[in-house]
Structure formats: C-alpha cells, structure tokens
Amino acid sequence: MRFKSLLICLSLQLAAVFIFCIGFFPQKSVLNGSSTFQIEKSLQQEAPPVFSKLILVVIDALRSDFIFDSNISNFPFTHSLLNNGNAWGFTAYSNPPTVTLPRLKGLTTGSTPNFLDAILNVAEDDNSSNLKDQDSLLNQFYLNNKKIRFFGDDTWLKLFPLDYFEEHEGTNSFFVSDFTQVDNNVTRHIPKQLQEKNDWDVLILHYLGLDHIGHKGGPRSKFMPTKHEEMDGIIRQLYENLDNDGLLCILGDHGMNELGNHGGSSNGETSAAMVFASPKLSNFELPSKQKEIKLPITKPSEDENSFKYLTEIQQVDFVPTIATLFNLPIPRNSVGIIIEPLLKLLRNSKLESIKLKENYKQLLDLAHIHSTMDDISSLEDFELFTKMVSIQEDLTRSATNYFYEFLAAGIISSIIGTILYAVLITKDLKFNGIEIISIIISLLIGLSMFGSSFVEEEHQIWWWIVTGLITLSLYLKPNTKLLHLTLFICVRLIRGWNNSGQKYVYESTISNILSRIEYKDMQWYLILATITFVSFNDSMKNLPTFAMSLSLGVLVFSFKVSWSITNGEKVPFVIKDMARTVVKLLFPDESKDIIFSLALNPLAQLFFHCTLGFLVIKLLIQKLKIDKTVDNIFDELTKVMNLVAIMQTRPSNIPMFCVFEIMKMILVKIIKHDYNSNPYVTSIASLVLQHFTFFQFGGTNSIATVDLSNAYNGVSENYNIYYVGLLMTIANFAPSIYWAVFSWDILYSYDTNSILRRQNFMKSKVLPLLFYFIIGCFLFLSCFILRYHLFIWSVFSPKLCYYVAWSIFMNCIVGWVFEGILVLAHW
C-alpha cells in the first residue's frame, strides 16, 4: 500500500468524524427575547408578589442526603427549620451533564442543557455559552428593576452580563484543594449585605468548598462534617435576618457520586437538595411527603442508593416557581412546572389557576404547539399538571435537533471508508494473524459501543484483551515464559492502581493506599525513584543527553513537590529539602514555605520552554547534519516525551511510570527477538496498551473524570484557552502518549536506516487506522440508533467526544503529525 492512499484514508476517517459531529452536536434552538405575561395581563401585573426578597444560596454539589439523611448530614439548624415547618425540602433531579455551568443555565433559564455546555464548562473563558440574549430569572429580575447582588463562583459572571449585578465578586476554583479560602471569600460579604438589606432585592451566594472537598476526598471525607456545619451556620445567619416577605433558597446545582466526582447520570450525581425557607411558610400546609416526617431521615438500607427524600421535583421547576412567587413572567425557554405546594402560597385560587395556565401556555409556546385561549381556560388545574408533565418530558427528551443529512453523510462515509480501507490493506496483509487479531479487537470494542454498561466499563474489555493477548503470546512463544510472567505481573499492578468505570469502586486501590497518611512518605520516595529511573535509564551515553535528562528530571520533580506543598499536602522532610534547594536557585531571597507557591509557575514554564527548545535544537541539528555523530534522535525524544507525560500526571499515578519502564524493556525485548521487530505487532501492542493504561490511570468514558488538575501548569492569570486545552489533553492522555512513544524504540532503533524507518512508520500506522475506522462505524451507528435513549447525553455522547479526542489527538496529532515530522527530519 502506498503512502498516499494511506494518507487519503486518514483524511477520509477524520472527515467522517467531523461531519458526523456537526450533525450530532448542533446548537440548541432557543427562543430569543424576554417573555411577558400572556393571560389576563393587567390582573397579573397588579397582583402582589408573595415574596419581595430572595436569598439564593447555591452550595456546589449539595447532594440530597447531605441535607436530609441522618447518616451523613450535619445541618442541625436546617433540620430544625424543616421540622417546624419554616422550611420545605425537596429532592431536585438535575439533568445530566451534571457539571456546574449547564446546571446554572438550568437553574436560571429553566432549559435543559445542551451537551456542548458540558465541554464549554471546561473551556471557561469561552463566551459562546453566554446567556445575555436568553431569557432567564436574572433577566426578569433585572427588567423589573430588582437589584441583584452576587458573590461566589465566577461562572455566573461569565454567564450573565455584568450590568445585571449591582454588586458582585467572583471567586474562582483555580486550586481544587482549597477548601476554606474559596468560601471565606464569599462569607465575608454577608455581614455588610445584611446591614444593607434594604438596598437589594436578590442576593446570590455560590459556595464551592463542598464540591472541592468532594473532588478531593469523596462524600465521606473527614472535612465534610465541618463544612456542613459551616454552611449550616451561614444558613442560620441568613435566616435569622430574614423578614416575613423574604425567601431563602438553599440548593445544590448537582450531586456527586461515591468518589466525589460528578458529570454523569448516576443517582447520586443527579439528586440535588433544594430547600425553601421563610418564616411565612409555617402558616401553610406542609407538602404531603414532609408531613409527619422528622428530619434528618434515617433510610432503610435497601433504599440507600436512591438519594430520594421528601418530594421529588425537577430542578428546572425552580424557575417557574420563583417567577410565580415574585410575580414575574416565566422565562421563555423554561421547561419547568410550578411546584404544587408552593403555588398555594398565592392564597388566591383564581390567581393560582391563572399562574398555572400561564405556565402551560409558556410550555406550549416552547413546544411550538398552537392553542387558543379557549382550549386553555377550559382546563382544570389537575389536568393542567398532567398535561404539563407530558410536555416537559417531550421537551426534555428532544432538547436538541439533529441534522440528519450530516448524520447520514457521516455514517455512510465512515462505512464506505472502512470497507475500502479493509480491502486495500488486506491486499498487503492477506489476513495474516495480526490483522485478524486487530479486526477481532476492533469488532469487540465496536460491538461494545451498543451497550451503555460496556461503554461505561470499557476498561474491563481492555483488561480482558490485554490478558488474552499476553496469554496468546505466551502460547506462541513458549520459550519466553519468565518475560511474559513479569509482563503479566506488571499489567496486574497497573490494573490494581486506580478505579475506572462506574460500577465497582474499590477502597484498596494502590493509589488510594499511597494517598493514605501513613504511606504518604512512601509515595514520595516512589515518585523520586520513578523520576530518577525514567530520566537516567539508558541516558548515560553522551553528555548532552545526560544533561538534558538531568535538568528536565530535576524540574519535573521540584515542580511536583512544589505543587503538592502549595495544595497543602504532606511531603516528607527530605523530599521537601531537596526541592527547596532547586527552588532556591530561582528565588534566592525567600526562605519560607511560600517559596514553593511562588516557584510553581516559573518552574513549569521553565520546563516547557526547555522541552520545546530541546526539541527544536535537536531537529535543527538533525536536519542540518551539524553533528554527524548523532544519528538517532528518537532515543532522546522518547525520554523528553516521557518526562512531559510525568509532568502532566498527578502524583499518585507517577510511580506507575516505573512499572511502565519495566514493561517497556520486556516488550522491546520480546518484540525484537521473538517477533523480528514486526511493525504491525508493535503497533497493536502500542494501541492496546494506550487504551488499557488510559483507563487504568483513572480515565473513563464519562466527562466526570476529565482531570483538570494539571491543565494550568505554568499558566498565569491571563491564560490562553488553547494552551490550557493542550495541557489538559496531554494530562488526560499522559499514559497513552507514553505507550505511543514506546514503539519508537523498536521501529526506529539504531540498527534501522532511514528507508526502513519510513517503511516502518507507514506499516505501524496501518492497523491503528483500521481500528479507528471500525470503532467509528459502530459508534456512529450506535449514537444514531440510540439517539432517543435515556443515556444518550450521559453515556454515548461523552464516548463520542472521547472517540474524537482519540482519533484526532492520539492517532492524528501524536501518531501521524508529530512522529511523521521526526521521521522526515531523518530523511
């Protein structure tokens, strides 16, 4: 097969991905403009609002049981409010993706999220998700001359035009391990605001600390109880200053799973708490499910994982309810339904019925269903509720429109491409063993795309494949038992390192054990050993290489130590001292621990600049043939790439690179001796290990596990989104990059000449491309067939995004472009 046809096939595959995604992720159709009252206008406008002051406390990731369950909740004051009828509690279902930005959109506009929002949540300074043209609660308050003040997560300030807020201060979640400062920055505004409480109508507070604790230590972290009490104290302070016409809402934007992450659609993630509190509420009848129930609730253990407490509502129902209670028009894109018990607060059955009809009419408009006033006014209240529920279900399901032309074009082009490509390469390979194996692997993974649980648990399939392949290889080459056994032990260690997938969460993974206080020192010694091993293994050949490895290794190590110290983790004294010596070179005058946080950005920047500089110099030397003695730059570049991968890995995973290094030595030996450096075998080994280690590093096919902690290395306040995006991608694909680079040792080793290298480059790309082609076909088909499936946005769409990342970043950029440039430099 010629290089050109291979290149054409690659572009065809990328084009198919691109076309399908255009069809699959369209922008949601929204109604523009602000709504006004439609039914009995004058009567509604004159009606007095039930409340005139709103305090909205958003506690990020406040799962329902944090407020309601006796096992975990530490909100004594809130419980007393709930018990004496001054507060009503609800479990609010928050639509996936359960990340902050889409949920805030849901809580203010009442619309269901667009899947793209989940990704934009990461790309924080993108403003395409801005809500300035969309109707929202804040817009309605603003139009009605209410004064809004906001303190908390700066996502709000990115969502809304700043002139909505009379006063505001954003906090950002730069360091996820900051549990206290981020909340104190919000709380310190409260006394002043309570003094000036006649100057504002709406006060919004958004606390991030609880979410940070969750990400770091899970829902049962030892920091949780104190955080609950802190939040409860704030609720007490706010409630005690609340007048009779004030409403205090405490709610979580989403929940969290048992690991403390969120983004997916498990019960824990979608069940957020919502509490309405006001002195006025005790005059009304409690919601039926709250009657005769004493908070906090002790649940029977078999019902433990449902996270359903008291009345269940949709989180978007918050929007029409608040609009009604403050006598505002319901925002146009809201799919919410007024919460029934709270409707009774209007104390006027005629008005109640008008408000309901208003809600109904607004939903009809949103669903593009035409109706006349007569149809609506003839309906009874209970009929309205049932009708609204069915409209709500329809609207939630069809939140986006697909472009069917693009979907079809994408699917057809990928199927045709796959068939063509398979025919083309079969001419060369003639269905030899390795081609059949790669087809079996691709079909196995491809077929698994149709089952949501297999997508969630893809790591299990890869583990299955890895064990199968090693056993097969042992069967084929029985005289290398010891090497294969060592290899097996290595992969087993890697498998035990982290949890992946949603279904099984194990306490005693190696990374969890290493993070425990008593083994924390051990972790740091392992990290030191790993970085030393990776830097110096095989780099003693000549002085420049040694100097390069040494300097990069030292930079990575001192950066990792500084990062952990800045994040308040415990680092053994010896290690700290070593890092301090390095950091002192940058800041000779400083001696306190603050030196580490000061050095954080310079260290990372220095590292990346050195890497880049080294890369360019090496390429130039190679190209201009200045140094005749250096014939092979791949060795050194492998080292550089490995250190970059370590740089972008979180500390608990770094020791895994030590295991990788051992595996690599064994694999290189086996493939060179027993498989004659066959490039096809090498590429399949590389492909399988890329995926296997990706999942074993804690990656999944869910948005929830995208690791952001290394995306800001060396980035200062005014950052470039592309740079952060690149760092984030490297961080999440770090192990895969290692295993992509591993094949260089075999394909371009010293005993190859440049012609052989070019051939090897081409051959090694053949089978991975086949894999991506086949997976693409199955995935596109499953996304198309299952487009109305309940899990389409929580399971299949994220998988599609990951697939795009794999085929663009890992296959195209790392595999083709980067490696291709290096091979060409040797030409």
Added chain:
Amino acid sequence: MAKKKGNKNGNPQNVKVLPDTSKRNINSQNLKPNKETNNTNIKKSILNTPFHLIILLFLYTTQRHKFDEELLLYLLIPLQIIYTIFQFSSNFSNSNNSKKISKRTINLTLILVVPITMVFAAIPIGLLVILFGGPILENYKKTILLSLNLSNLLLPIIYLSFNKQISIDIGKQYAVSIFLGCWLSSIVIPLDWDRPWQMYPVPLMVGGYLGSILSYVLTDFF
C-alpha cells in the same frame, strides 16, 4: 474492577506432578509412540458425563443457599473422589496393560493423597486468578474459595496423572477448558444489569464448572 479471569493452565499438574516426572520419564518415553492410542482408549460412555457437577451447578445457582462457594466445596470434594473411583478412572486405560490398570484403578493411598495436593494446587490457581484480575485485599476469601473449587474440578485428572493412566497432555486439555470457561464468562461482570449472579466470583464459578463439564463430556466424542 472486579474482573477476574480465573484459570488454570495446567499449572497444577506442572507443579505437583513434577516430582513424579523423573520416575515417569522412562515410562512416558515408552508411551510416546502410544500417545494416540492412549487417547483413543478412553472408554466412551454416557456415564462419563459428570452428573454430579451438573447437579452441583444447579444447586449453586438456584437453591436456597444461593452462590455459597463454601458449601459447594464441601459437596464437591467427596463427589469428585467418588466419581474418580467408580467412573472416571475405570474408563481410562493404558493400552499397554489394561488388565494391570484395572487393578490399579482403586488406589486408596492416592485417593487420600490427592485431596491434600489439591489444596496446594489451589495456590498456583489462586495466583493465576489474581494475575488475571482477581481482588487481593477485598474479597480475598472469595478468591480462595474460587481457587479451591477450581482445583478440585481437576481432581480426577490429577489422580489419573499420578496413577500414570493419562499423559499430562490430555490433562492439559481439561485444565485449558476450565480456564477458557472462566475467562469467557467473566465478560458478564461489567454489564449493568445489577443481578446477584454478576458478582465476583459467581461468573467464574459457573464458567469453570461449565468448562469442566464440557471437557468431560467432550472426551466422549473426540
């Protein structure tokens, strides 16, 4: 991450039969030309089917003590011994001297020795289960029970190997089929049906039993 593939690769034989091999060497050299006859000499009989394993599997999956590996193990050991004595071994005969063999069929000392060696066979099997992903720190009891069960499924084979009635190569086929049964059945573990039978080690137990039933039955035909 509860995927585990149990398996056994003929390790049991390797390990425990090794001391024996020196003695056997002469024997096996003699036997080599006969290897094929050896194979064909298995008496084909419907009674070869391990009915007791089918019943045990049925008990394991449907009865009141559902999925109780410990109970199953206690039932399995005596039943396997009985099966070995009365059915299985009598159907394997060495073409060279089938009359002598028939005397040897009930070798009581061996019958006693074999269960003890089974316990030791369970160690490499357990290691293999762990290597294929079985949990070590959590659920390790299940891993131990699983490997004991699996090793006892091999009891008749190991007995016959000791007794020099079959060659190790034939024994391997049995072991491999149990291994494949375990490995293939573990694919159900990630499915999100949340059924009790998806919990480790149930799929591996069922897979191992099915694999061994199948291998005993298949000897009848091939």
